[in-house]
Amino acid sequence: MAENHTQIPIRFASAKPEDRAKVTELWDICGLTRPWNDANADFEFALAGPASTVLVGLIDGNIVASAMVGHDGHRGGIYYVSVHPSCREKGLGALVMREAEQWLQALGVPKMNLIVRSGNDKVVGFYESIGYQVEPNTQMGKRLDGD
């Protein structure tokens, strides 16, 4: 578990199947859900295999932070990085990222990649403050589900 310097009594764990509604509600509140992505299916897919998970940060049993993390055998990736608006700027975002990094490190994954959506550039400063760098790559994608 990541070292917690925040004095906030937060505990991290992998989400349980029954956490789905609360976790996806947090992702929604944090502005991370999109009509073309099925957040419920993402949650279930991440919990279904050993190469991915959904992490949750709990204060007094309430889910206040989350991230979906996984790897493809080469690199790690992270999605739905979220801290409830009432708990921001207290170090919890950095903690959930550290937790995800440690989850990947335990599996021997050497690098984390992440995508910041255009229009959400303000979070680049957050990631830079915890050691991430903007890399000179072009990201490309293609839908495989016909959508």
Ligand SMILES: CC(C)(COP(=O)(O)OP(=O)(O)OC[C@H]1O[C@@H](n2cnc3c(N)ncnc32)[C@H](O)[C@@H]1OP(=O)(O)O)[C@@H](O)C(=O)NCCC(=O)NCCS
């Ligand atoms: C991004 C998010 C997870 C950050 O959570 P947080 O708990 O407020 O972040 P922290 O308090 O751990 O901040 C860690 C560091 O990043 C800095 N930081 C946080 N948000 C920042 C921002 N928007 N711009 C620049 N720096 C920022 C903090 O000042 C802090 O730096 P410090 O340690 O030098 O003081 C949270 O704002 C959030 O849920 N946003 C909405 C969802 C989102 O956009 N997620 C990212 C998708 S790519």
